[in-house]
Amino acid sequence: MPACFVKPGVASMKISFPFRNLMPTFFAGLLDDPLLLLRTRSNGRHFMFDCGQLHHLAKRSFTNLDAIFVSHAHMDHWMGIDSVVRHLIAAGKTVDIYGGPGIADKFEHKLSGYDWNLAEDYWSNFKVHEVFPDRIDCELFPGNESFIRRSLPAEERNGPLIYQNDFLKVSADCCEHRVDSLIYRIDERPTYLIDRQKLEAMQLVPGPWIGELKRCFLQQLSYPAELKITCREGNQFREIVIRDVGGLVAQLNKPQRTSSIGYVSDIGFSRQNREKVLTLMEGVDLLLCECTFLREAEDRARSSSHLCTSDVNELLAELKPRFFLPMHLSRSYSRRHQELYQELEPPEETTLLQLPLQLTPRPLLANEIDWHCYSGPER
Numbered sequence: 001m002p003a004c005f006v007k008p009g010v011a012s013m014k015i016s017f018p019f020r021n022l023m024p025t026f027f028a029g030l031l032d033d034p035l036l037l038l039r040t041r042s043n044g045r046h047f048m049f050d051c052g053q054l055h056h057l058a059k060r061s062f063t064n065l066d067a068i069f070v071s072h073a074h075m076d077h078w079m080g081i082d083s084v085v086r087h088l089i090a091a092g093k094t095v096d097i098y099g100g101p102g103i104a105d106k107f108e109h110k111l112s113g114y115d116w117n118l119a120e121d122y123w124s125n126f127k128v129h130e131v132f133p134d135r136i137d138c139e140l141f142p143g144n145e146s147f148i149r150r151s152l153p154a155e156e157r158n159g160p161l162i163y164q165n166d167f168l169k170v171s172a173d174c175c176e177h178r179v180d181s182l183i184y185r186i187d188e189r190p191t192y193l194i195d196r197q198k199l200e201a202m203q204l205v206p207g208p209w210i211g212e213l214k215r216c217f218l219q220q221l222s223y224p225a226e227l228k229i230t231c232r233e234g235n236q237f238r239e240i241v242i243r244d245v246g247g248l249v250a251q252l253n254k255p256q257r258t259s260s261i262g263y264v265s266d267i268g269f270s271r272q273n274r275e276k277v278l279t280l281m282e283g284v285d286l287l288l289c290e291c292t293f294l295r296e297a298e299d300r301a302r303s304s305s306h307l308c309t310s311d312v313n314e315l316l317a318e319l320k321p322r323f324f325l326p327m328h329l330s331r332s333y334s335r336r337h338q339e340l341y342q343e344l345e346p347p348e349e350t351t352l353l354q355l356p357l358q359l360t361p362r363p364l365l366a367n368e369i370d371w372h373c374y375s376g377p378e379r
């Protein structure tokens with residue numbers, strides 16, 4: 001698990017998250033622009049939540065990137081998108097970008113700041129999804145056509161779900177932050193675990209049929225109308241036909257617990273936002289939440305639509321996540337950041353995680369460059 005998460009009072013220790021398949025890494029320090037990178041262990045794919053400071057991410061993190069989920073387009077949450085395009089331009093893939101209404105225009109304006117006359121067939125595509133309450137609009141920016149925007153059919157939206165694959169699903173709601181700001185919940189999807197004891201008790205012989213049922217389960221496909229399986233009775237084998245395949249799947253499935261992560265970026269502490277956070281984040285195992293201000297600056301939090309420590313304490317008392325990571329503290333507290341942890345009062349079932357102030361070395365000054373390394377071999 002990521003070493004950047006540290007329990008309070010402990011210099012450094014590994015944290016045992018309950019996730020079977022999700023591997024979260026928060027790639028920003030307490031004061032840096034936020035960026036959560038999520039990897040699915042089973043297939044090595046990456047998902048990015050917010051797109052702030054990312055110059056320190058290895059290029060491989062980008063080549064495995066499937067989708068980016070942006071909370072809002074304030075510069076500290078969105079400026080990294082240029083680097084994403086730069087790293088992926090020649091990767092020949094399609095990357096999904098999710099954000100609030102207007103994010104496609106903002107992406108188009110970013111791209112229009114560059115010349116794309118050298119476009120090649122192998123350039124990547126970007127599919128931008130604008131999340132509305134009742135639908136998701138989709139705009140394609142094809143690399144081989146110099147990113148000239150093309151509208152694709154909108155999808156209907158019923159409920160919070162906006163994205164899913166075989167291993168995870170992402171839900172969202174739109175909060176107020178003087179602009180729309182999306183909050184995200186990531187749930188592990190259950191896999192199909194066969195209960196070997198039940199299989200044995202039913203005297204069924206394992207075969208390719210198990211893989212076929214797993215595929216139907218994960219991809220939410222219809223089960224076959226009937227299934228021929230070999231059955232063992234003593235030393236005898238005979239073929240049987242199962243007609244209630246869905247019933248067999250339910251019978252053989254080993255119950256499992258799935259886990260979830262909540263990502264709450266900049267939001268104001270209005271009554272509506274509070275209700276939305278409590279509803280979408282109910283039962284999450286790991287909550288990452290902005291906490292820009294200390295209690296003393298509640299008026300600044302209100303006027304800029306951010307959260308302060310007393311707001312976050314109220315949310316934690318209701319949500320009781322197993323782990324909580326406060327993030328995105330105002331840089332004005334760089335010398336007083338310990339006060340953040342002193343003011344936070346998570347319930348006893350919640351483990352408070354701490355970030356270092358900054359994860360990356362500070363940038364160099366001109367007088368720190370060693371010019372001798374440019375002078376070539378000594379003569």
Ligand SMILES: [Zn+2]
Binds near residue numbers: 072074177266
């Ligand atoms: Zn903001």
